[in-house]
Amino acid sequence: MAHLVSQEEDILIKEQGYDDHFHEHHHGDKYQSSFIFHYIFSMDHKVIARQFLVTGIIWAIIGAAMSVIFRFQLGFPEESLAWIKPLLGKWIVVDPTTGVGKLAPEFYYALVTMHGTIIVFFVLTAGLSGTFSNLLIPLQIGARDMASPFLNMLSYWFFFLAGIIMFYSLFLSTGPFSGGWVAYPPLSALPQASSGSGTGMTLWIVSLVMFVVSVLLGGINYITTILNLRTKGMSMWRMPLPIWAFFVTAILGLLSFPVLASGFFMLVFDRSLGTSFFLSDIFIAGQALDRVGGSPILFQHLFWFLGHPEVYIIILPAMGIVSEVMSVHARKPIFGYRAMVYSIMAIGFLSFLVWAHHMFMAGVNPFLSNFFVFFTLIIAVPSAIKVFNWITTLYGGNIRLNTPMLFAIGFVSMFISGGLTGIYLGNSAIDIQMHDTYFVVAHFHIVMGVAAFFGMFAGVYHWYPKMYGRFMNETLGKVHFWGTIICAYAIFWPMHYIGMAGVPRRYYSFDTFDAFKHFGEMNKVITIFAILAFFFQLVFVLNFFYSIWFGRKMKTKNPWHANTLEWTTPIEHIHGNWPGNIPTVHRWAYDYNKDEREYVQQHVPLREGEIGDH
């Protein structure tokens, strides 16, 4: 039956489709012929998407392992870490008489810095948006490939290069950069400021400049492709929600990353050419530097002008993916499609007006803060609209509770939990008490860390068949989900309490502070769950790589009975995505359970008298 349906669909594409003479040229196959150009320097968006994903997974393992090591230090400061010396070498200082190994404090800071940098940029920006924008944009809008496959390839290789440079910096004898992922001067501007501020910072900045180039090349491509290469009938208001999300994400990246690049340029001038953009009145070892007239706050402004949109660069793709996955597996149209799109736009717009809420305690004028408080709290409105729409989509749905759906629901749970604490922190008055405590750590880890990861997992489990032609193991997937959500709450829930009690973040040890000593047990619990969470992620990694070769094979083109165009392409990837014509689109992407039909794909023409779209 399924086979018959699929044949029928092929006929539809053939008859109704749109002939762009793609397969008459064949020059597309030139760069696909050899192994190197097929799998390594590939220009095919589907291969590039998988490259982004696998690279992102490798970075995620490294970043997560780092967090486990510094959680060890926080949870079990008395225990010996000598067993990890083979891995960390001189950064574990072993006392020769007792044999007790301690994590070097400067390396603790390096680990925290690298954990942030890696997860924010390499995993949740490149790994999430890079993967799914590349995979889904051409497939869901009905394009043969990206507008410029060559720039697309460059985008991946710049990311790869950024990764190599950052990875190399981990092995420097002075250690990687250790001044926090935000790289505030003077720690980042003066090579003599700390051991990681020398070569470590130089490599950090070079790596991130490469990364900015990668994001810009990718973003330019995504926007151009979405605006110019949609198939016939695919109007903007018929685009699936992930495409809208990727579109706004790319615009945010294009407008905010250059500002970060400006900040980096000035930082490089300060570091290497002796200017004083960010430096003033600095004493090192009792000696006053001759660098005067600059302002470190200026860097914070430039950094957070990227930094805040960056949060939405991370979360918007996850939101788009969740909307799609949820609608497919609830067998219901997404509730309030237009409201969803307008919310994405509103969040994107507002994200540029709120950056100083990261700087309430940095000496910004309190009257100016009011402005930023106001806009920050307004973001709650489009976010709430989205949350209510997801919940309403679930309501009365014919829900398939499989792994992608579980992660999509988990995303909403995490987004609510983390979003609510955002309302606390967005108030500058409350922020005076909360700033730089574990409350902040808990807030942003839940709302943009765990939530974005959940969106990413939902996407990986859902589109895995499209990427690899096989399914991931469902049981292991569910183990992964329940383990992760329980551990995530068990890690970050207690952090709210210790944060409200005033425990500051970024401290190496609390032993010497009477006020924070009694949170030792709580820190132990958090650490134990962090280790558990790490092992649950290994379940995912094993499942992922095992399924590439041994997973259950995908037998029909459209296993989820979804409406979007990517499920009309053949199971075996081909260059140009569709063997013959490109499908023509006749309806929006969410015709589930409409007029007695369980699902109606986008390329199926309207019946006589049928009213299309939303």
Add this chain to the structure above:
Amino acid sequence: MEQVLDRRNKIHPHKFALWAAMGSILMMFAAFTSAYIVKQSAGNWLEFTIPNIFYFSTGVLIISGIFLHRSFLAFKSADEKTYKLSLITAFVLGVLFIVLQYQGWLALYSIGVDLKGNVSGSFFYLLSGVHLLHVLGGLAAMVVALIYAYTLKFSVTDKRIRRFDLVVNYWHFVDILWIYLFIFLLITK
């Protein structure tokens, strides 16, 4: 990806991509100039007169833009001689712009405005320096256009018009960007 093009589109995707890239470059300079304004209002700001040589370099860059545009129009109307001559002139003027900017920096240095000194001077070098990097990118594109002009047989095809159009667009962009920066530096010093 010639084949995926849709005839409905008025603007070619590559041109659109270039415009998007220009938008992001513009954001970078918006960041620089707003940092400039913020820093300036914070005080400790050295005022200096911009050396005259920068007026000349600005003029040279504008004339270079005019020549490149002339070359583009000549190419479209299949006027091979004007096309090649104007292209070379535009390129030479572009190189001259860089030389003049460098001379301008030397002139600034001689009146005591040093890169390492007051932040106002640092900003001047930063803005003109980063702009210069973008001009170098434009010159590189022009070199490619020159190679096309002198190695390929002269023929006016859609593809060549489009490629040349990209070069011209970018060159006008760095041109206008410099005019913006120069006026900005003149009125805010």
